[in-house]
Amino acid sequence: MMISVQEAQGIILKGIKVLGPEVVKLENALGRALAEDVYSNSDIPSFDNSAMDGYAIRAEDVRGSSRQSPKALEVIGDIKAGDVPKKTVKGGQAMRIMTGAPVPRGADAVVMVEETEKPETRVQKPELVKIFKEVEKGENIRKAGEDIKRGECVFQKGARLTSAHIGLLASLGQAEVKVAKRPTVAVLATGDELIDVDEKARPGKIRSSNTYTLLGEAASCGAIPKNLGIAKDDPGELAKKIRKGLGCDILLTSGGVSVGDYDLVKDVLAGIGTDIKFWKIAMRPGKPLAFGTIKDTLVFGLPGNPVSSMVSFELFVRPAILKMLGQNDDKGEVDAVIGEDIEKKAGIRYFLRAITRWDNGNFVTNTTGPQGSGILKSMALANSLIVLPEEVEKAEKGDKVKVRFL
């Protein structure tokens, strides 16, 4: 039973719930997803303040002012940022004010310092300032609540926190923030041929790259990766190592899910009680993929080919992790002009590793070379996947194709 990419994604995402919340310190919240809507308990800024260094005045007092005929106002004091002004600006008066300082009572505008003549310092009062320009009511004043109003919903549940979010939460006085827990993702590579990165090379053996690509991908999505190492093609050992991953939210295996006599993973998963929903997807690379659940753990039996397992992760595991985090998968597709001819089989969705760049008003895309599913270098070079849908039989140089960035 071979199902489409879309059907497979639908089946996987259907049962997933957002993980419960946890409270983290603001400085540790970067990249996390909000577990609740955030409302503001105050106006931001919380008081009218000056957007400029200059003089707080009454707009009506400087009507008609110009370089040629300046108005002179009496300076009754200074307001620095952080001060609380105690005086009131009355007709004919001004107060010197710094950027960010509260606008004093009575004043309704600020004239920037460059449009004034600094009064000479002298012992005698009154100190006078000449104003060279008319201003409108409200000019150069940042109104209380201009950025955010008290009671406003500032960010919605599921928002992924960037540094701008973190800064705004700091403005609101949120030293802690409630975010969705990070899912744990266990990774188990399988196969008698596999050795680990630090083992001595031996004839017939290859180093497990999937262990490291999958741990890296899980971390990149915001999950907590857990390395279960390598299991031999032995049902007992497989079952034992798979069980170690069942405390995690997601268990990934790689290898052993094809039709071969030694492709044991699917059988072992079924044997320990996995409810396997499907195990073949109409795509290239990545056809074999056993997906199921065992208690609360999502189990993905990914293919052993390095590229197949990475593309499968991108299309199926990544959206699952993001859904657990309460985030939407924000990756859309763009259109690009393809620079080469591609032959394909109808009925199967192709994902070609590609370099896509913006060139003179269009995206232009080219494959990274040979597309064998063992060729990991093609994936390291790529910044994108060219997506050729099921019904397409070929793409020709100059055609518009869909591209998904990695």
Place this chain on the structure above:
Amino acid sequence: MMISVQEAQGIILKGIKVLGPEVVKLENALGRALAEDVYSNSDIPSFDNSAMDGYAIRAEDVRGSSRQSPKALEVIGDIKAGDVPKKTVKGGQAMRIMTGAPVPRGADAVVMVEETEKPETRVQKPELVKIFKEVEKGENIRKAGEDIKRGECVFQKGARLTSAHIGLLASLGQAEVKVAKRPTVAVLATGDELIDVDEKARPGKIRSSNTYTLLGEAASCGAIPKNLGIAKDDPGELAKKIRKGLGCDILLTSGGVSVGDYDLVKDVLAGIGTDIKFWKIAMRPGKPLAFGTIKDTLVFGLPGNPVSSMVSFELFVRPAILKMLGQNDDKGEVDAVIGEDIEKKAGIRYFLRAITRWDNGNFVTNTTGPQGSGILKSMALANSLIVLPEEVEKAEKGDKVKVRFL
């Protein structure tokens, strides 16, 4: 002296050298930049192996095979993945072979199992397999060195390591990897009006958001952030706290770099020996920006307005960090259709916070609303900046404009 954005970037980047290397474990190398070219010390894969489960045969033996007239070959053994085949396939012979297993001597192609009839298990020899299809020499064989050849330069110095890179380094047996050191970035907010996120709100005071946006931005670029807290507008305190950042590669201050009487940061920086190269850039937001060096520390006196300081970071500090990491700043600009009219002053480069999305074959961009430099929410909502160059005087709805993604 007001200089252009490009001049400012040139001055900042000119003196920067890549930081020295350090060795990290492969599993900790995600996101780091290579400090040296990586060459392969072996072919990947290191031996010819089967891309399919099937039978390793000699292509000439199955010439003319079809469903109607299959050829029968003698099965002389099994090769599992991880095995080292000891037998040689001679004329009329085949060996059962699993995906990833080494191709035996004598064989020059693999027929996939679906194109054969599985021999009945029987005690008598010889065991025969029927082959239903012709194959070409080399078919279904992954050749040694197909992905990477021994001695090949696999990745170049400066490459930012993604999970595909990490996987490929694992294939090469690199349990450790030499990467560029992460720069340290100290952040000091300044201003009598500032209180920290966990302090009690007081009249005239605002919470320092820049502390958290700048720490977050530094971490996002791959630097190690260090929080120096808040300094009052007092020359002695400022000098003392600034000195605490001088062991770092980069020191960021925010606030106190305008023309006002209490904008002390520039003077204090100069007073403790900073060689200030410029302090005004023809841009909006973000005009005031004091840049200089003191011994080996790059010092950026960023503006105090939350949006100005973030945009300044993006344009000037980020490229500096990436250069220290040995990475190129890979952010290009794309063209987008703007959805509204924008007025601007000639001679100044504008950066408008915007949401840009792919819509029906084009990027379409709209500002996030009011663009006041205190309005941090506009930055949190944005995924991009609309860049309007110096010479432009306005943009009209429907015009093509340049956009830089954040």
